[in-house]
Amino acid sequence: MKAVTIFPVLIMAAFPHISSAQETVAEASTADTSSNGGRNQGIHSLYAGTGYGSNMVYLGSTISQDKPYGYASLTYGIGDKFYLSGSAVHLTGTIPYVAFYTASASFSHTFNSWLDISAGLSRYQVHKSLTDTLFESFTYGEISLGIDWKVLYTKLSAGRIFSTESSSYYQIRNSRYFQTPEFGSGKFYFSFDPYVNLILGTLTKTETSNSSSIVFTPPFRKRGMNQQTSGSTTYKSIFGILEADFGIPVAFNSSRLTIEAEPGYIYPLYEESAYPGTKGFLFLLSAYLRIF
Numbered sequence: 001m002k003a004v005t006i007f008p009v010l011i012m013a014a015f016p017h018i019s020s021a022q023e024t025v026a027e028a029s030t031a032d033t034s035s036n037g038g039r040n041q042g043i044h045s046l047y048a049g050t051g052y053g054s055n056m057v058y059l060g061s062t063i064s065q066d067k068p069y070g071y072a073s074l075t076y077g078i079g080d081k082f083y084l085s086g087s088a089v090h091l092t093g094t095i096p097y098v099a100f101y102t103a104s105a106s107f108s109h110t111f112n113s114w115l116d117i118s119a120g121l122s123r124y125q126v127h128k129s130l131t132d133t134l135f136e137s138f139t140y141g142e143i144s145l146g147i148d149w150k151v152l153y154t155k156l157s158a159g160r161i162f163s164t165e166s167s168s169y170y171q172i173r174n175s176r177y178f179q180t181p182e183f184g185s186g187k188f189y190f191s192f193d194p195y196v197n198l199i200l201g202t203l204t205k206t207e208t209s210n211s212s213s214i215v216f217t218p219p220f221r222k223r224g225m226n227q228q229t230s231g232s233t234t235y236k237s238i239f240g241i242l243e244a245d246f247g248i249p250v251a252f253n254s255s256r257l258t259i260e261a262e263p264g265y266i267y268p269l270y271e272e273s274a275y276p277g278t279k280g281f282l283f284l285l286s287a288y289l290r291i292f
Contacts, residue, residue: 042292043078043079044076044077044078044292045076045077045078045080045290045292046074046075046076046077046290046291046292047073047074047075047076047077047288047289047290047291048072048073048074048288048289048291049071049072049073049074049075049087049286049287049288049289050070050071050072050073050286050287051070051071051284051285051286051287052068052069052070052284052285053068053069053071053282053283053284053285054068054282054283054284055067055068055069055278055282056069056089057245057266057278057282059161059169059199059201059218059242060199060201060216060218060242060243060268060278061216061218061220061221061278062278063124063134063135063220064089064091064099064134065091065133065134066278067091067092067093067094068091069089069090069091069092069099070089070090071087071088071089071090072087072088073086073087073088074086074087080108081107081108081109082105082106083104083105083106083107084103084104084105085102085103085104085105085106086101086102086103086104087101087102087103088101091134094130096127096129098127099126099127099130099134100124100125100126100127100130100134100137101124101125102122102123102124102125103122103123103125104120104121104122105120105121106118106120107119107120113148114147114148114149114150115145115146115147115148116145116146116148117143117144117145117146118143118144118146119141119142119143119144120141120142121139121140121141121142122140122141123138123139123140124137124138124139124140124220125137135218135220135221136163136164136220136221137163138161138162138163138219138220139162139163140159140160140161141159141160141162142157142158142159142160143157143158143159144156144157144158145157151176152174152175152176153174153175153176153177154172154173154174155171155172155173155174155175156170156171156172157169157170157171157172157173158170159171161220163219163220164219165219166219167201167202167218167219168201168202169199169200169201169242170199170200170201171197171198171199171200172197172198172200173196173197173198174195174196174197175193175195175196176193176194176195177191177192177193178191178192179191179192179253187254187255188252188253188254189253190250190252190253191250191251191253192248192249192250192251193248193249194246194248194249195246195249196244196245196246197244197245197246198241198243198244199242199243199244199245200239200240200241200242201216201239201240201242202237202238202239203215203216203237203238203239203240203242203270204217204235204236204237204238205235205236205237205238206233206234206235207233207234207236208232208233214238214240214270215270216242216268216270240269240270241269242268242270243266243267243268243278244266244269245264245265245266245267246264247262247263247265248262248263248264249261249262250262255290256289257287257288257289257290258286258288259285259286259287260284260286260287261283261284262283262284262285262286263281263283264281264282264283264284265280265281265282266278266280266282267279
């Protein structure tokens with residue numbers, strides 16, 4: 001397995017890995033005791049986190065409305081297996097100051113050197129005055145299977161959003177974690193975790209007498225297809241690839257502090273039409289401090 005412990009500091013799902021955002025707007029990495037000279041810091045842990053991102057993209061859609069954001073988070077862990085996390089998110093130029101909150105719980109278990117599983121449940125609670133402009137509050141549940149091929153680490157995930165219109169999502173993420181030798185009397189090291197991620201889900205195909213198009217309409221967004229049904233237009237739900245995203249997280253690690261910069265790129269893989277997908281470069285800078 002990778003020499004890091006993965007836990008959801010902020011959303012998920014990943015905006016940690018920017019567009020899953022990915023995995024999450026949130027996962028983060030800290031040094032495992034086995035890669036830290038065998039130093040055991042106890043079964044209980046508490047982390048404080050903060051960060052800034054250029055745009056928060058979640059499961060194929062921007063939930064920050066293409067605005068930069070900042071966040072603060074607190075995460076409690078038990079035995080590197082179970083984590084509870086809460087966060088507050090601020091969007092640039094948005095009132096109130098805290099646009100939405102997230103809360104999550106996750107569990108992971110490693111069977112051996114090449115197989116692990118994990119499960120998580122997250123809640124995204126937006127301020128009631130912003131539900132029309134940002135998104136509806138929703139809950140997201142996910143289960144994952146991780147396979148370490150030595151050359152690559154593959155994570156297969158299946159999740160479902162519970163909102164006004166529920167929808168299922170699947171992700172295939174391949175990454176390659178590696179780190180530099182420790183320096184500074186074994187107190188510090190740099191780590192890298194480049195990845196490629198595919199997100200699959202439900203698309204909407206619209207057909208008229210002379211044309212057709214395929215669009216993605218997030219279930220947590222109050223817009224849908226505007227219910228523009230008529231005798232000459234039909235709507236069909238189809239399963240397909242929503243987007244591909246790429247990133248190169250680079251982290252500076254110590255026994256208590258992790259500072260991570262993550263540049264990434266998102267490319268929608270469905271036909272852009274009435275609601276084109278988010279496309280382009282994203283950037284996330286995060287810092288996590290282990291309190292105990």
